[in-house]
Amino acid sequence: MKYFKLLILTCFLGMLFSCGGDDDICESGEGTPRMKIGFKSFETGKPGTIDTLYVAVDYGSGTKVELGKTAAVASRLIPLRVDDAPYTDIYVKTRLKGTESKVRINYTTKAVYVSPGCGIKKTYENLTTELITPTVVKKVEVDLNQIENEDKTNIFLLF
Template identity: 70%
Template sequence: MKYFKFLIAVCFVGMLFSCGGDDDICESGEGTPRMKVAFKSQQTGKLRILDTLYVAVDYGAGKVQLGKLAAIDSRLIPLRVDDSPYTDVYFRLRLNGPESKVRVNYTTKSTYVSPGCGVKKYYENLSSALVTPNPVLNLEAGQNQIENEDKTNLYLVF
């Protein structure tokens, strides 16, 4: 019985020290970057803040609502991580208002990061097309590659 208690104690201490380290989670910005979208006014051509914005994205199995944000000057949008050459993004200013469809075309490049993060995708040669206008009236290109989330990749003109 004495050895059994010792064996249980050794197993418990071993489990405490065998827990994973920092590479189990991908939390230091090593994941696939998102596309940064900002907004401009058609009259002035200057950056503007939107009262509300609803965003939905088609990741290949139908539209997924990303939700509503209020009083924003930019939005980060995750793109598809499969081998599709495009992602369809939908924008609305009101809950039941008209919806604009923007198709974002790109090529991808993959890089292995770590066992916890897996593979990170980079997006290159970004180009966008306004498929359905209203409320978005026009598009302006920003940086045409996504390596991090610092630079704006697309401007929506309202």
């Protein structure tokens, strides 16, 4: 019985001291940032809202991943590819059965080590855009050509 109590006490103390610190969880927004897109009127060039927006992204598998519908939106966060591809294709439309515009986001990536819990995050630099299919979106403007966090708008889509 004496050895059993010693075994239980050793297991309890082992579990108590083996708990990790705060760096085990990446909760302070230090992961790979998403790209923030805003919307402007093509006629006036002033920022505004879009009543309905459907976004899909091709992450390199050849199929589009639907990011869903948003209503009355002034900006949207889009996750970019995290592999070593130099671009991400984004598909935007304003109606469910409507035509879509294809926007290609070109960039260079840089890997930055954050912590043991978060691992490595990607930052995007030298951001450029190409409007491949100009149907709904008339023009694309780059406002900030690097993505380090999700606070500032990187590109504007002109409708």
